[in-house]
Amino acid sequence: MPRGFRSFHPFVLMLYYIAVIAGLMINQHPFFLLAAFICLVFVNLILDKGVELNKWKYMILFLSLFVLVLTPIFNQQGNIVLWTVFSREIYLEAIIQGFMIACTLSGILALFTTFSIVITSDKFLYMFSKVFPKWALILMLALRFVPLFRKRLSDIQDVQEMKGVSMKDGKLREKAQNGMLFIQILLTYSLEEAIQTADSMSARGYGLQKRSNYESYAWKLRDSYVLIYIIAFSLLIIIGWQLHESVLMLAPTLESIALEGNSWFYLIGWISLISLPIWTEGKEVMKWSFYQRDL
Amino acid sequence: MELLSARSLNFTYPKSSDQALTNIDFNVNEGDFMVLCGPSGSGKSTLVRLFKQELELHGERIGEIKYKGARLEDNDPFLLAKEIGMVFQDPENQIVMNTVMEELLFGMENLGFSSNEMRKKVAEIVHYFGFHHLLHQRTSELSGGEKQQVNLASILLLDPKILILDEPTAQLDPIAAKDFIHLLKQLNDEFGITIVIVEHRLNELFSIANRIVMLDKGQIKFDAKPRDAIKLFYSKMDAYLPEASQLYLAFMEAKEASNVPFTVKESKHWLSGMDITLRSTVDEEEASYINKTLLELKEIDFRYAKHTKPVLSNLSLAVHEGEWLAILGGNGTGKSTLLKIIAGLKTSQHGKIKYKGKKIKKMDQKRIGYLPQNPKLYFLHETLQEEYHALGEKHGKSDDEVFELVKEFQMESLLHRHPYDLSGGELQRAALVGILIGNPELLLLDEPTKGLDPAFKDEFAKVIQSVRKSGVTIVMVTHDIEFAAKHVTRCSMMFQGDVIVTEKTTTFLKENNYYTTMISRITKDSHVPTVVTVEEAKTHWLMKKELLSSV
Incomplete structure (x- = not known):
């Protein structure tokens, strides 16, 4: 993907995620959070047509309902009593609080569904290897061993099942015993084979000197622009938070929910930050549709 | 120019009384394509490993x-x-990284190449090998041949002057092996990279190499040009020669080294000057053959998951009692x-199974015995003795009965060894004994000849034939056409998840153009009777007289 949101440098993308998560946590205002969640749904739609989000929709729905119902029951702080149910007071503050927590959680989940689409494993490893180069190499080796072990274990199971040793039938004790035997074989066998892997590594000069690292992600000018964009809006959000413009005060007395004056300005800043993928990705979609129309 | 050399080199492994290598004098010149051959345990691998510090x-x-x-x-x-x-x-174990791209970069990163250098070199090599489609694939998803090519490419990226290959094609199917060897020839021809290759399968290498070095019991037996090596191989170590040469040597009285053909083309040329007719012989196999069906599969469909491509589709197959059936076919046709x-x-x-x-x-x-491709996976215990004892208990056999079987397969001396300390051939025999303790009626073999040297292959065939004589039916999946041609009664060919033909081995191989033995390719559509193996030629051919030799 040479263009669009995903084409930015992994560090820029990572910064976006950090900024948005931090924003979701500090902008504790129903409108700010609701706007954020709606924006993130659109981000999902534009990145993969919502396929990934769709897998999580019940999780998000269930979690939100859970929080929405339970917070007012357990949170007994506030001034405005709405109802009394079973001698428990239900406060308006608690309901608003529940709504905000639900929005925050849904927002974080909706953000994370895009995380695996945007920060693919190789990008993640790339960043990781910058900070911990040795650990990154071990992690990469381990990644390769996962499918290898899985395949070997299923081979062992097949061969042993033909011998009459299996984990499928028999008593639980026997099954467990056989399972342990299989793992033992898997490890002995894999250690034996790993000697060859080690040979192949040293034959290619592993450990002779400090390794260099293939820079698969070159820093481009547009990465700088987006970096400035993210930093600028993040600062704006922090200022808004410090000035309590983007936070709804619940105690000692409930503020008016309606946004006033400067709050609108910070809300627009917040939305601009979250919808960065929508601009960058949407631009590509627009370009494509114009291109097709021209044809 | 001399690139690598060894002077009176001796090597002994720790805790071993025998020398692995004795008095090796050896040199590799720039631009050489050298084949190192010899029976298992002759010290070939030890020698090449010593060159890699x-x-x-x-x-x-x-030394x-x-x-x-x-x-x-x-x-x-x-x-x-x-x-x-x-x-x-082993193509699998050499791969270190998760994706092909990472694997290609691994060596260069170790040696500290800069990013730009790497980018450029990878672009070059990917183009040369035609890896475009593989670059971002996971290494675990590649075929054996592709893996070995990635391994080679990863090393070539370091600009080696000399390439040492330790049986690189032993685990590959014949087509992939041929491709790999031609790739080596190309590297040798076009870039002058010196090549030292350890190999048992010399069919293709004979016409490519410029030196053949034979090792036996840790000593160099000879170091000769392929033409001269023929004489040295002849009579005692025929199995190492290309089949084309074996055929010539079996029939010609005057064995002129300069006339011995290496390839199909040369062989055809030689045969064009010969007058050969068919000797009338009774086919013993035919006479004693009874067509009683043991196992019948009908209209079998199989897929691993709901939305994946079917692996087997509408497959039907009948296995006769007492036969040795080979299932042939390319990678991914569903044999396994x-x-x-x-x-x-x-x-x-x-589908139905009867x-x-x-x-x-x-x-x-x-009722079934299954010999896996990798017999190591068969063993659960520390020694063969324990393994056999446990198996005997499971199948209600006394230790004496088990020992009878062990003796029959000459495994007594190995009983106290750990299975992983056995050589490839021994390991296979050990697993086979274990399987036979269960008295199977049907024995399934999965690529049994992979990585075996010619001597072990023949020995293995003898063992399987004796098992077959005791009434066991054998079904074998294999790539080894030469092996199948020599020993198997019928062949089934698989293609796209279906058995497209099942025929008697000789008929099957005689009709095929590509999927057949070298001998069959030599004799097909010529004036001489078509045969598929050297043995068959020996029994069926009657040589009248030599026409004017035009070779």
Whole structure:
């Protein structure tokens, strides 16, 4: 993907995620959070047509309902009593609080569904290897061993099942015993084979000197622009938070929910930050549709 | 120019009384394509590993190894790692990284290449090897041939002067092996990269190599040009020669080394000057053959998951009682899956299975013996003795009965060894004994000849024939056409998840153009009777007289 949101440098993308998560946590205002969640749904739609989000929709729905119902029951702080149910007071503050927590959680989940689409494993490893180069190499080796072990274990199971040793039938004790035997074989066998892997590594000069690292992600000018964009809006959000413009005060007395004056300005800043993928990705979609129309 | 050399080199492994290598004098010149051959355990691998200093072989080394005139130890380790490249036997175990791209970069990163250098070199090599479609694939998803090519490419990226390959094609199917060897020839021809290759399968290598070195019991038996090597191989070690040469040597009285053909083309030329007719012989196999069906598969469909491509589709196959059936076919045609269905490890989604005329849902696994491609996976215990004892208990056999079987297969001396300390051939025999303790009626073999040297292959065939004589039916999945041609009664060809033809071995191989033995390719559509193996030629051909030799 040479263009669009995903084409930015992994560090820029990572910064976006950090900024948005931090924003979701500090902008504790129903409108700010609701706007954020709606924006993130659109981000999902534009990145993969919502396929990934769709897998999580019940999780998000269930979690939100859970929080929405339970917070007012357990949170007994506030001034405005709405109802009394079973001698428990239900406060308006608690309901608003529940709504905000639900929005925050849904927002974080909706953000994370895009995380695996945007920060693919190789990008993640790339960043990781910058900070911990040795650990990154071990992690990469381990990644390769996962499918290898899985395949070997299923081979062992097949061969042993033909011998009459299996984990499928028999008593639980026997099954467990056989399972342990299989793992033992898997490890002995894999250690034996790993000697060859080690040979192949040293034959290619592993450990002779400090390794260099293939820079698969070159820093481009547009990465700088987006970096400035993210930093600028993040600062704006922090200022808004410090000035309590983007936070709804619940105690000692409930503020008016309606946004006033400067709050609108910070809300627009917040939305601009979250919808960065929508601009960058949407631009590509627009370009494509114009291109097709021209044809 | 002399690139690598060894002077009176001796090597002994720790805790071993025998020398692995004795008095090796050996040199490799720039631009050589050298084949190192010899029986298993002759010290070939030890020798080539000594040339690669990084491998740090444990043991006592006496004598010198020189690279470009300087002792190996005195060379810059960085330079050695870069200029002496090594490819090993097992394609899977050499791969370190998760994706092809990472794997290609691995060596260069180790040696500290800069990003730009890497980018450029990868672009070049990907183009040369045609890897475009593989670059971002996971290495675990590649075929054996592709893996070995990635290994080679990863080493070539370091610009080696000399490539050492330790049986690189032993685990590959014949087509992939041929491709790989031609790739080596190309590298040798076009870039002048010196190549030292350890190999048993010399069919293709004979016409490509410029030197053949034979090792036996740790000593160099000879070091000769391929033409001269023919004489040295002849009579005692025929199995190492290309089949084309074997055929010539079996029939010609005057064995002129300069006339011995290496390739199909040369052989055809030689035969064009011969007058050969068919000797009338009774086909013994034919006479004693009874067509009684043991196992019948009908309209079998199988897929691993709902939305994946079917692996087997509408497959039908009949296995006769007492036969040795070979299932041939390329990679990914479903051979191994078919074996798993027969073994009852997988259940088909559609179709019928009949065993001894009775319809069954799933095979009874007690009746079946299964020899896996990798016999190491068969053993659960520390020694063979323990393994056999446990198996005997399971199948209600006394230790004496088990020992009878052990004696029959001459395994007494190995009983106290750990299975992993056995050689490839021994390991296979050990697993076979274990399987036979269960008295199977049907024996399934999955690629049994992979990585075996010619001598072990013949021995294995003898063992299987004796098992067959005791009434066991054998179904074998294999790529080894030469092996199948020599020993198997019928061949089935698989293509796209279906058995497209099942025929008697000779008929099958005589009709095929591509999927057949070298001898069949030589004799097909010529004026001489078509045969598929040298043995068949020996029994069926009657040579009238030699026409004017035009070779």
